[in-house]
Amino acid sequence: MRPDIHNFIRTLKREPSTVVPLAELGIHPIVKARFIGRPLLTLADEVEFWHRAGYDYVKLQPAADFNPGKIGEGDNLTHNPDGTVFRKWASEGKGVIQTEADLETYRFPSPYDFDYSRFEKVGNHLPEGLGVIGQYGDIFTMTWEMMGFEGFSLALYEQPDIVDKLNLTLGNLVLSMFRYFAQSDAVDILWYSDDIAYSDGLMVSPAVLRKYLFPWLKKIGDLARDAGKPLIYHTDGVLYSVMDEIISCGVTALHPIEPKAMELGEVKKRYGHRISLIGGVDVDLLARGTVEEVRNRVKECIRIAAYDGGYCVGSGNSIPEYVNYNNYIALLSAAREFGGG
Numbered sequence: 001m002r003p004d005i006h007n008f009i010r011t012l013k014r015e016p017s018t019v020v021p022l023a024e025l026g027i028h029p030i031v032k033a034r035f036i037g038r039p040l041l042t043l044a045d046e047v048e049f050w051h052r053a054g055y056d057y058v059k060l061q062p063a064a065d066f067n068p069g070k071i072g073e074g075d076n077l078t079h080n081p082d083g084t085v086f087r088k089w090a091s092e093g094k095g096v097i098q099t100e101a102d103l104e105t106y107r108f109p110s111p112y113d114f115d116y117s118r119f120e121k122v123g124n125h126l127p128e129g130l131g132v133i134g135q136y137g138d139i140f141t142m143t144w145e146m147m148g149f150e151g152f153s154l155a156l157y158e159q160p161d162i163v164d165k166l167n168l169t170l171g172n173l174v175l176s177m178f179r180y181f182a183q184s185d186a187v188d189i190l191w192y193s194d195d196i197a198y199s200d201g202l203m204v205s206p207a208v209l210r211k212y213l214f215p216w217l218k219k220i221g222d223l224a225r226d227a228g229k230p231l232i233y234h235t236d237g238v239l240y241s242v243m244d245e246i247i248s249c250g251v252t253a254l255h256p257i258e259p260k261a262m263e264l265g266e267v268k269k270r271y272g273h274r275i276s277l278i279g280g281v282d283v284d285l286l287a288r289g290t291v292e293e294v295r296n297r298v299k300e301c302i303r304i305a306a307y308d309g310g311y312c313v314g315s316g317n318s319i320p321e322y323v324n325y326n327n328y329i330a331l332l333s334a335a336r337e338f339g340g341g
Helices: 005-012 029-036 043-053 100-105 117-124 139-147 149-158 160-183 206-212 214-227 240-248 264-271 283-288 291-305 325-338
Strands: 057-060 077-079 086-088 131-137 189-193 231-234 253-255 276-278
Touching: 005 131, 005 189, 029 043, 029 325, 043 057, 043 117, 057 117, 100 160, 117 131, 131 160, 139 149, 139 160, 139 206, 149 160, 160 189, 160 214, 189 214, 206 214, 206 240, 214 231, 214 240, 240 264, 264 276, 264 291, 283 291, 283 325, 291 325
Parallel strands: 057 131, 131 189, 189 231, 231 253, 253 276
Antiparallel strands: 077 086
């Protein structure tokens, strides 16, 4: 498929488009390497993967280190014996920020520490029609992760000033990235990610999100609107109770419509006239299903969500290394076959 970033943008804006595009937030490096036949070592390699796989964009992040002092690193890390998989899980108890003193001594980066060189160089590698997505996120997630979820929850009532200050610091840092994305001629689309829900409910009350996430999402939405660029927002889980607020922040498209949390056809029926939808192919199906089941699910997603535009094929979260590779290839080929490619 020849990439067509303009068709992708039209789809995100719920405008008439000729092809149902593909979209993913994350694809594991092992999957990418298998697809192009070698490890991805350079920016050119990254562009080659997204192009050859049939996406209309390459997704880039600025290089950023939110823990340059390596405080607490190693507490929640694990490695597979072969060294290929790195996992990190968030602390449920205490994080690296527990007191006012912790907050004062923690070494945060500055906006000048973020490296945007890949954005400045990517134009030298883009084939015709391939665009660029600037992506980052996790203002809310980093806030609670740095405190530990239990510590964060208690601090909301016992030490709200610490939560406020931490969230403000992290929010301004991430916002500086989206200010760059909005202003950069290299970036076509903005993508913010921040998980706020489980499959059976929100992680915290809507009131907490209204204080520590939605104001930031609205600022990012304003940047995208003023720049004339679409904004994609990623969060897993069931979102019906806050969907109107997400849309009012200026979000153009929602990803990934996790199947076990929200049924794609229901979301399309209720909100498809206000926001575009991405995803809907369950990761568990990609990991344990058959090729034919994956093909049928892609066909079904296109049928129930793409009939008037405003839908992109993708997984219900991301493409981790444990998906069945043949199923991932089936997703790509079925999207082309049933989506007009």
